[in-house]
Amino acid sequence: MNVHLVDGTYELFRHYFVVPPAKDADGLEVGAVRGVLSSVLSLLDGGATHVAVATDHVIESFRNRMWQGYKTGEGIEPELLAQFHPLEDALALMGVVVLPMVEFEADDALASGAARAAADPRVTRVLICTPDKDLAQAVTGTRVVQLDRRAGVTRDEQGVREKFGVPPASIPDYLGLVGDTADGYPGLPGWGAKSAATVLARYAHLERVPARAEDWDVTVRGAKKLAATLAEYQELARLFRELATLRTDAPVFASVDELRWTGPRPDFFLLCARLDAGTIFKRTQALAERRG
Secondary structure, eight states: OEEEEEEHHHHHHHHHHHSOOOBOTTSOBOHHHHHHHHHHHHHHHTTOOEEEEEEESSSOOGGGGTOTTSOOSTTOOHHHHTTHHHHHHHHHHHTOEEEEESSSOHHHHHHHHHHHHHTSTTOOEEEEEOOOGGGGGGOBTTTEEEEETTTTEEEOHHHHHHHHSSOGGGHHHHHHHHOBTTTTBOOOTTOOHHHHHHHHHHHOSGGGSOSSGGGOSSOOTTHHHHHHHHHHTHHHHHHHHHHHSOOSOSSOOSOGGGGBOOOOOTTHHHHHHHHTOHHHHHHHHHHHHHHO
16 A cells, blocks of 8 residues: 655645635635645545645644744744644545644654554555655655655655755755755855765765865865864754754554545535535545445
8 A cells, every 4th residue: 555644734835825715604714725625635536545644733843942943833824824723624524634743743743654654564655745855854765755746756765865965864964054944944154055965975964074174085165164164063053953853753643544545524515515615525525435
C-alpha cells in the first residue's frame, strides 16, 4: 500500500490565495476550506487509499520557546486564520484522518507519520505531500518521498541531492546555515545556498566542518570569512539547526490501518449543504460507492 501524508496548513494557505472567496450559510468565509476538501478528494479519486492530513491546530509550538523570532500567527489574515479549525472538522466529516498539532507543528506530524508508516513492512511507499523544504529531511531512498502536487514533482533521496546539493540528513544543517525566513530564523551572515551546499556535501554536519578554511577540502568563494563566521556564530547555527530538525515523536496514528479511507460520515451531507458544496458531496459519495 501507499500512504499519503498531506500538509493541511500549506494547502489551506495555498487555496486561500488562489480560490474565489465563498461564504457558508452563516456568512463566514469558507473558500479555502472548500478548496482543500476538493484537493484531498482529488487525491483520493486518483487512487490514494491511506491518507492523513496534518494541521497546525495552533500556530505556535515548542520552537517559539527556543527562538523569540520564530513564526507565530501574527500577520495572518483573520479570514484565513478563522478557517483552520473548520478545515479540521470538515476533513474529519469527509472521513479523512486529521493530525492536529498543538505542542508540535504540522511538519513534525508529517515527519512522525512518515517514520511510523515506513516502519510497517506492508507499506510500499510514503508520499509526503508538501513542497516545504523542511520535509526533505524525512525523505528516505525511494520509499519515503516528497510530492509537490502543485508542480507535479516527486522527489526521492537523489532528487533532494539534486535540488539542495546535500542529502536529506544534512537538510537541518543546511537550514541552520542559510536560515528559513518562512519560519522566522535568518541563518548565518554571508552563508548562502551555494556555499552551504558545497561545504555540507563534503562534511555533512556542522560539527565536522574544519574550523580553519585552509583545512577545507572544497573550494568556496570567501571561505576564510565564512569559516570565521561559522566559528563566531557556531552556537546560533546549532540552534537554527535544532529549529529546523523535525521531530519524529509527535502524536500521530498507531497503525496505518487507521488511515484507510472508507467514505464520509453521515453528517458530511449537512456540512456540504452549509458550505454550499453540493458538487464535493456528490463526488465524495460517488467515490465511496465505487470503493464499496
